[in-house]
Amino acid sequence: MAKRILNIIFFTFGFIFTGCTSLHAYVYVLAEYYDGNAVLEKEEEVKFRLRKIRKNADHYVIKAYSRTAISYKVKKTRNTTHSFYIIANEEGKYQALSFSATGKWATSEGAWAINTDKDIASYENYLEGKNKWYVEEIETKNGINTLKTITNVLEKMESDVTYYYRASPNKDDKMDNCNTALLETLTEN
Numbered sequence: 001m002a003k004r005i006l007n008i009i010f011f012t013f014g015f016i017f018t019g020c021t022s023l024h025a026y027v028y029v030l031a032e033y034y035d036g037n038a039v040l041e042k043e044e045e046v047k048f049r050l051r052k053i054r055k056n057a058d059h060y061v062i063k064a065y066s067r068t069a070i071s072y073k074v075k076k077t078r079n080t081t082h083s084f085y086i087i088a089n090e091e092g093k094y095q096a097l098s099f100s101a102t103g104k105w106a107t108s109e110g111a112w113a114i115n116t117d118k119d120i121a122s123y124e125n126y127l128e129g130k131n132k133w134y135v136e137e138i139e140t141k142n143g144i145n146t147l148k149t150i151t152n153v154l155e156k157m158e159s160d161v162t163y164y165y166r167a168s169p170n171k172d173d174k175m176d177n178c179n180t181a182l183l184e185t186l187t188e189n
Contacts, residue, residue, distance in 0.1 A: 042111075042113065042114075043111045043112060043113075043157065045114075046097075046111075046112050046113065046114050046157070047154065047157055049095075049114060050097075050150050050153060050154055050157075051154065053087060053146070053150055054147060054150045054151060054154070057146045057147035057150065058146075059089055059090050060087055060088065060089055060090075060146050061087075061088050061143075061146065062085055062086070062087045062088075062144045062146045062149055062150070063085065063086050063088075063137060063138075063144060064083065064084075064085055064086075064137070064138035064140075064144060064182055064186055065083065065084055065085075065086060065123065065126075065135050065136065065137055065138060066081050066082065066083045066084075066135070066136055066138055066179070067081070067082055067083075067084075067122045067126075067133040067134055067135040067136070068080055068081065068082070068133050068134045081179060082098070082118075082119075082178050082179070083098065083138070083178050083179045083181075083182040083183070084096050084097060084098035084119045084123075084178065084182070085097040085098065085149070085182065086123060087146075087150075094123075095114050095115050096114065096115050096116065096119035096120055096123060097112065097113070097114055097153070098112070098113055098116060098119055098178050098181075098182070099111070099112055099113075099156075099176060099177070099178045099181035099182070100112075100113045100116065100178065101177075109162060110161055110162055110176060110181075112153060112156070112157055112181075121133075122135050123135065138182075138186075140186075140188045140189075141188065142188055142189040143188070143189045144186060144187065144188060144189065145187045145188060145189045148187035149185055149186055149187050152184070152185035152186075152187060153185045156176070156181060156184070156185055159174075160174070161174055161175065161176050161181070162174055162175045162176075164176070164177055
């Protein structure tokens with residue numbers, strides 16, 4: 001009888017620990033979306049930069065990456081994955097571009113952001129070979145068409161798309177998350 005009670009106690013604690021770990025990961029993922037108002041305020045600057053890049057698209061290379069949403073050791077799953085672009089000029093200077101939430105809820109207003117702290121930190125960590133964010137390049141056969149991809153992002157910015165956190169099979173066309181926004185704007189050569 002005592003052994004059975006101990007088994008029940010261990011099972012209960014194991015269940016609670018697993019649930020808390022998942023909840024902990026979810027809270028960290030939501031916390032990744034810092035101050036959304038600042039992102040919204042800078043969206044006009046993002047449009048300005050992207051229009052400038054579009055005018056000189058031949059001088060830029062764009063690549064796509066995915067990573068865990070936080071550096072905390074979270075398993076990379078569909079719901080804890082963040083996608084972003086890296087746009088580099090001929091001198092090797094780069095900037096990150098991603099679609100972000102503007103609130104810490106399952107749905108919120110969305111905005112495109114350049115050089116968020118976490119995108120830059122994860123990419124630089126990847127370049128240094130540390131890769132604690134589990135960054136991976138999204139492979140394409142012939143590379144990404146910079147002009148068309150930037151044009152697609154600018155069109156998305158004008159379309160008033162809402163951000164949603166969780167990937168959903170019943171996604172509304174007016175809702176994206178960082179992953180769907182990237183996949184819907186990426187154009188291969």
